[in-house]
Amino acid sequence: MIMSLRAPPSSTSSSWSLFPLCPSMHSAFRARLPLSVAFSTRIVRCSLLQDQVSVNAGAASKVSDRNELRLGLPSKGRMADDTLDLLKDCQLSVRKVNPRQYVADIPQLSNLEVWFQRPKDIVRKLLSGDLDLGIVGLDIVSEYGQGSEDLIIVHDSLDFGDCHLSIAIPKYGIFENINSMEELARMPQWTADKPLRVATGFTYLGSKFMREKGLKHVVFSTADGALEAAPAMGIADAILDLVSSGTTLRENNLKEIEGGIVLESQAVLVASKKSLVHRKGLLDTTHEIIERLEAHLRAVGQFTVVANMRGNSADEVAQRVLSQPSLAGLQGPTVSPVFCKRDGEVVVDYYAIVICVPKKALYKSVQQLRAIGGSGVLVSPLTYIFDEETPRWQELLGKLGL
């Protein structure tokens, strides 16, 4: 059964009504089975006929007195493997005894427990104080964090899980000539009695976005996957879902529209602010994780290039190298004399230059090196670039007021 979220009468209220939505029984259920959901607290109360059911979706946010630090990682789904691969590349391999065990550790980080959880539960548990750090998509942080000030994005671009959250509508029928959010909002079809039906797993972001775009009459239905089928099944008019290659939309005769992107997302490292401030050792561990992530992620896009160059002095060679736009390196070239023996004497005819070059600019850099007399160009991958203090660490301290 699909559940539907209906906007409250007042657009400023954070309360929504949740109705079971089954095409044939929708209105009957709507009239008889109201369920009220208060998203602003972590307690979800459902009143179903006479029964009172109370579900505690997480303890009130507090810093518990446990000593171990806790990092939440996705237990399944497309992010799970990429997250473990990234940590491994940062020399932070996760040691997991067996695949069904949900707790693990990272030998390099003592006193840190790794807990495998579904991405949305990672965010919930950060808010409830049961986790301190987590790696999930920004989409999940934004949807389930609901703008909480207790969540701090420590690293905002881990370079995987790239996608965007976007509105999509059918290419056919009444939507054939609709190509922007403004046009969608102006359609006369959407009224209080017959609102635009949007299928999504992102009801918090969706309702906020629709309000911002001026769509007053909207009703959301949720499902756990394959949302792209909803319009063709007659269950929804539009969908709000993640898009990466666009293939799923195309294959289901749906299109994105101008102004319809709610959020650009990729994997992020997120932390509980309370934990960072109060939990002993967490700030140091977070610093180490940021440094390792940055060192790896900066290196991924770069090659080390070594070349020999004839010259009269290191200064003169440096001048030549710096005259080329693609050869500046990180801070400038390292230029070292190459000593060789001629007629019994040690002489310097050549200088070795070492620079870092963005992978995308490699061929251009080799051409520029040759143009200024470079030869014997050696190219090798870079594993880590540890710079001076990372800007992200300074930013984090700023956000914590430290």
Ligand SMILES: Nc1ncnc2c1ncn2[C@@H]1O[C@H](COP(=O)(O)OP(=O)(O)OP(=O)(O)O)[C@@H](O)[C@H]1O
């Ligand atoms: N098509 C996509 N391309 C890239 N990243 C995506 C895509 N879809 C989702 N993501 C990112 O991966 C995260 C996990 O997605 P999701 O929970 O859908 O995993 P999954 O592998 O599809 O498993 P599930 O079966 O639970 O849907 C999302 O929150 C989002 O950040």
Ligand SMILES: O=P(O)(O)OC[C@H]1O[C@H](OP(=O)(O)OP(=O)(O)O)[C@H](O)[C@@H]1O
């Ligand atoms: O733009 P694309 O590259 O086609 O990717 C988009 C699809 O990927 C995700 O679905 P997923 O594969 O996770 O399946 P699901 O709906 O079962 O979660 C997302 O929900 C879209 O359906």
Ligand SMILES: [Mg+2]
């Ligand atoms: Mg999915």
